[in-house]
Amino acid sequence: MRNLKLIIKREYLARVKNKAFIVMTFLSPLIFVGMIVLIAYLVNLNSEERRIVGINDESGMFVEDFNDSEDVQFIDLSKIDLEAAKTIVREKEYYGLLHIPQLQENTLPEIEFFAKEAPTFGFLTQMEKTISDKLTNRQLITRGIDVDLIAASRAKVEIGIQNFSGEKTSKMSTYVKMFFGGAAGYLLMMFIIIYGNMVMRSVIEEKTNRIIEIIISSVKPIHLMLGKILGTSLAGITQFIIWVILGGVMLTVVTVISGMSMAELHGPQQQAMEQISDNELQQLVIDIAKLPMLLLLVSFLIYFIGGYFLYSAIYAAIGAAVDNETDTQQFMLPVIIPLMLGIYVGFFAVIENPHGVVSTVFSMVPLTSPIVMLMRIPFGVAWWELTLSIAILFITIAGVVWLAAKIYRVGILMYGKKPGYKDLYKWMKY
């Protein structure tokens, strides 16, 4: 036990004192915050430009329906003919010219937009809608239908979703759940790959440095392997905590310095939210608050530890089997495939039906369960399912660590030969 502690300490310090680790840890949040600021700045810059659009409406029917907004200003050029209007628009460098010809009976007018560059899709849609509405109304009126009556009888339906215990949810809440589950699952996968690789590289380093035999004449190989895995996981947790703290601090500092409010920072999102009614915005906040956050956090920790242990034991065995990093390629596929499968099952099957057969099975299979189960948790998972999944995971870990330790024990003393799967199987039996 004393030796295990010594190894954990050394491995932890070796990771944490590494220059690349320090640079990554402290630079990543800077880059991250920098990106956010840059994007916010660029978005603001983009929308600050106010477009001026000329309208040449020959019938004069539509022009008053185009109202100026924050980003578009309309100028009425109906009094002059089309060619003169075009010249003005070109000379004054307006965004474009909308030309609506005289209406003919029973045919739709050929409306045209003249501009140097093609207009954005959103702008075009908006203009089309304005004209269509006006025309539709006009045609309804000519056919003797009371427009106000239609407006009055229009019904907007929203299906309220409620579970049997009376908790209300909404469509919005499904998106919220998808977002939080997906983010947690994705983060877990990244963490497993990054820190599993670190374990593997450290095993290879000991092998190529030839210090391995000196060490294992003092400690049991399994202690060295476990110490390495544990020490590296602590380094990972350290990095994660530093990121969370640093990211929070820097975001606050940047916000204060630039005088931007948080709402402004999230300009694009805010615009999206304006389209959602206040009621729905409220619902969003309620939905986030209603997520089983504590359960999600605790499960993230449990599944992180479980998933990381499972995979880093495999990574350690791979590291022990080879002499250098290029030889690891052939063994990486069985590691990457289940991780990818977990992510894909999560993004497609879980979102389609969180409690379907595929989702349930993959949240039990130990190689994919950490990712898939994390994505399912926001949708509500029965306690027995969660317990069973964790139990299967940890029993598998015991088995995989045991097998990995066998490969590790033999592999670390093997030099020169590039082993295949057959050799690994043989080593398990030594």
Add this chain to the structure above:
Amino acid sequence: MDHLLVAENVSKQFGNFTALNDVSLEIPRGSIFGLLGPNGAGKTTFIRIINQITLPDKGRMLLDGHALRPDDIQHIGYLPEERGLYKSMKVGEQALYLAQLKGLSKAEARERLKYWFDRLQIQDWWDKKIQELSKGMAQKVQFVVTVLHRPKLLIFDEPFSGFDPVNANLIKDEILQLRREGATILFSTHRMESVEEMCDYMALIHRGNKLLDGEVNEIKRRYKSNTFEVGLMSGDSDALRKELEEKFHISDTDFKSINDDLKLQIQVGENSSPNDLLIFLTSRAEVNHFVEVIPSVNDIFIKTVTTNA
């Protein structure tokens, strides 16, 4: 005799490959024991079994009269042939870590390291990283780490490979000093001259089998062939050679001499003594040189290995 380490019928198989086949050895306390064998003979496997890195399939190892226990690693110091250190770790930090893994407390380890660093005059390496040191320098650090916990049994696998002559000599003296202080030393090597020079006992392993073992001098006596190297001055060398050829088994040889001698190796038959040869020679010529040919460990090694091939 008092034996520190006893191997009883140790066997080890790797798949179809027999690394050790029923090997029994006794290593006397306080001796320097040479474990000889060509590459792939099973020396490293034998040493790994002592270090409990590998477990034997059959047989057992006894240290100090009891079967090996996990905490015995504190009493063993091992310098493997494939040796290295963490490249990016500082020398002092690394030595402290390795010493603590052998069961020393941090304070104890620091004190002893200071003693050894002073002794080998490497004090100013403490804060250097291994990657800044040369290979020979790193080996000095490894040597210190191997002996720091004052083990009863020291195992050196090809200890002098990688050392320059000056440092090799320094390390040799340190090993002899450790023996004087009571340590038992097991050498694994295929460099015969170091066995010749330092070992009291030796064992020869070939393809997993022990071919011979015992005291070095006793083995040499066993392998001597009653052959003598002689330098003779005679008026008629050709006639003398002819006469000798009839009576003895002779062959040409060469050695340094100031005279224009007839230089021969003469093997005396089982029934006659060196004196008989000497009397015969003095009656025919002037004897300037008369030395018994003692088989070198190298000769014994080659002879044993080739006859058993």
